[in-house]
Amino acid sequence: MASAVFVGMRFIARQLRRFRYVAGLAAFACVVGVWPAAVSRNSQMPAPVPGPVATTNKGDFLSAERREELRVLDANGGVYQDAQLQGLVADIVERLAASSDRPDLRYRVVILNSPAVNAFSLPSGRLYVTRGLIALANDASELAAVLSHEIGHVISRHALLQAPGGHVDPFGGFGARAFAGSNFALVGFSRTQEVEADNIGARMSARAGYDPYGTVRLLNAVSRNAQLRAPAADEAPSSHPATADRINIAQSNARRYTVPGVAERDAAVMLANVDGLVYGDDPNEGVVRGRQFLHAGLGFRFAVPQGYSLTRSGDALLGLRGGGGEMLLLEPAAIPREQNLRDYLASGWMENLDPRSIAEASLHGLPAATASAEGSQWSFRILVVRFDKGAMRLIFAAKPGTRDVDRAFRELADTFRPMTAAEIAEAKPLRLRVVTVQPGDSPAKLARRMAAVDRPLERFLVLNGLSAGQTLKPGDKVKLITQDGHVRPAVK
Numbered sequence: 001m002a003s004a005v006f007v008g009m010r011f012i013a014r015q016l017r018r019f020r021y022v023a024g025l026a027a028f029a030c031v032v033g034v035w036p037a038a039v040s041r042n043s044q045m046p047a048p049v050p051g052p053v054a055t056t057n058k059g060d061f062l063s064a065e066r067r068e069e070l071r072v073l074d075a076n077g078g079v080y081q082d083a084q085l086q087g088l089v090a091d092i093v094e095r096l097a098a099s100s101d102r103p104d105l106r107y108r109v110v111i112l113n114s115p116a117v118n119a120f121s122l123p124s125g126r127l128y129v130t131r132g133l134i135a136l137a138n139d140a141s142e143l144a145a146v147l148s149h150e151i152g153h154v155i156s157r158h159a160l161l162q163a164p165g166g167h168v169d170p171f172g173g174f175g176a177r178a179f180a181g182s183n184f185a186l187v188g189f190s191r192t193q194e195v196e197a198d199n200i201g202a203r204m205s206a207r208a209g210y211d212p213y214g215t216v217r218l219l220n221a222v223s224r225n226a227q228l229r230a231p232a233a234d235e236a237p238s239s240h241p242a243t244a245d246r247i248n249i250a251q252s253n254a255r256r257y258t259v260p261g262v263a264e265r266d267a268a269v270m271l272a273n274v275d276g277l278v279y280g281d282d283p284n285e286g287v288v289r290g291r292q293f294l295h296a297g298l299g300f301r302f303a304v305p306q307g308y309s310l311t312r313s314g315d316a317l318l319g320l321r322g323g324g325g326e327m328l329l330l331e332p333a334a335i336p337r338e339q340n341l342r343d344y345l346a347s348g349w350m351e352n353l354d355p356r357s358i359a360e361a362s363l364h365g366l367p368a369a370t371a372s373a374e375g376s377q378w379s380f381r382i383l384v385v386r387f388d389k390g391a392m393r394l395i396f397a398a399k400p401g402t403r404d405v406d407r408a409f410r411e412l413a414d415t416f417r418p419m420t421a422a423e424i425a426e427a428k429p430l431r432l433r434v435v436t437v438q439p440g441d442s443p444a445k446l447a448r449r450m451a452a453v454d455r456p457l458e459r460f461l462v463l464n465g466l467s468a469g470q471t472l473k474p475g476d477k478v479k480l481i482t483q484d485g486h487v488r489p490a491v492k
C-alpha cells in the first residue's frame, strides 16, 4: 500500500487516541522485529486465566504481574490452544533455560492467538510468543532465537531496571518514555538492553545446541514479512535496533559459536508442529474479508462503503476512507450486563460527548445506542452495539463539510447485523498446511495453491525462508496457507 495511506493510518490512530479514555497495556513489550504489535485499549478484564504465575516472593508485585498477564492476553487474542505446539515451545524454553547462566530460574511460555509477529516477556519469567511469529519459523532454532532473546531480558532484569528509582511497579509511569503523549503505557527496552538480550540469547542457543544463525534467518523473515503487510495504524515507535543493524549483530554473535550450516536446526519437528496452525486473523476474533468485517465469536458482521481501507490492529478494526476525510475505529467495549447502553455512552470515556445526543437504536434486532461529539477538526459519531457475548463500539470521525456526517454514520451503522448460523460455520480461519514437494513443483506452482491470500508467491517465499529464484527439491517440506480447514494429523 502507498506510504501516503500509511501516514494517513498513523494520523488516524493519533487522532483517535486523543479521544481515548483509559491507559492500556503496561506490558514490557519486547518486539522481535521492527513492528511492535498493536496494543489494546480495553483495560476491563475478562475472567481470570488458569495456571500458576511464575514465582516471586513480593506479594504486591505478584498481583500487579498477574494483572499484567491478563492485560497481555486481552490485548493479544488470548491463549492459542494447541497442546502439541505448546509442548514443543515449552521444550525449547526448558532446554534454553538449562543452558542459561541462570538455570535456577523458571519460565512459563504462552502462545498468543494473535496474527501479529511479536514476543514479550514479563519479569516474573512469563514468556509470550504469537502464533504469527511461530508461523514464520522454519526450524526449532529460529524459534529458540526468539525465546532465548526473551529469556535474556528476564535474566538481565531489564524490565525492572526500567523502573524509575528502582521502584517496582509495573503500572507506574513507565510508559512516558516509549509513548510520550499517548495514553499507552507500553514499555520499550533500550537499544542497549535489546543488544544485550540478543547476545545472551545467542550464547544460550549455541550452548543448548541450537543453530545461532537461526536469529539471522528469523530476523530476515520478520523484515520481509513486514514489507508484505498492509500498514496498521498502531505501529508504535520501537526501541529495537533497526533490522539491518540487528541482523549484523546476529551474524557476528553467531560467528562466535559456529559456522553456518553445522548446528542443529530441527526443521522436521518444527514443520510437523506448525502444520494446521491458524494463519492471519481468527474469525472468532474478527476478520476482514474485502469490505466486510466478520466476527464469528460475537456473531455479527459489518461492512464499509467502497473506498475504505480496513486494517486489523490488535482487537480493533481501523478504517480510512480514501482522501482521509473519514475514519472509523471499531473495538470491543467492556460494558457490564447490568449497565444500559445509554448510561455507558454517558459514562465519560469519550471526551466532548454531547449527553443530549444519546439515543437508543436497534440494528437488525441488535440493541444499540448512538451519540455524537465534536472535536476541533473532526465530528464524531459513536455507536455501541450489544451482543449475547459482549459489546462493540464504533467511533466514526468525519471532517465537517466533507459529507453529510449523520447520513454517512447512519449508513455505516445500518450494515451491522447478526451473522446467521450458516455464516458462522462458513467463517473458517486460514491455516498453514505443510506439504511435501513433488517432482515438477516450483515455488510459483505451489504458491498458486494459496489463493486465499494476497501476493501468494512472495508470501510463500517469506513463509518458507526462500529467496526469489531458489529451486525446491522433491521431498522438501514447505508451508502453504490454505482455507480448506486443514487440521494437523494426529501424531503417532
Ligand SMILES: [Zn+2]
Pocket (backbone or CB within 6 Å): 030, 031, 149, 153, 189, 194, 197
Ligand atoms: Zn527484546
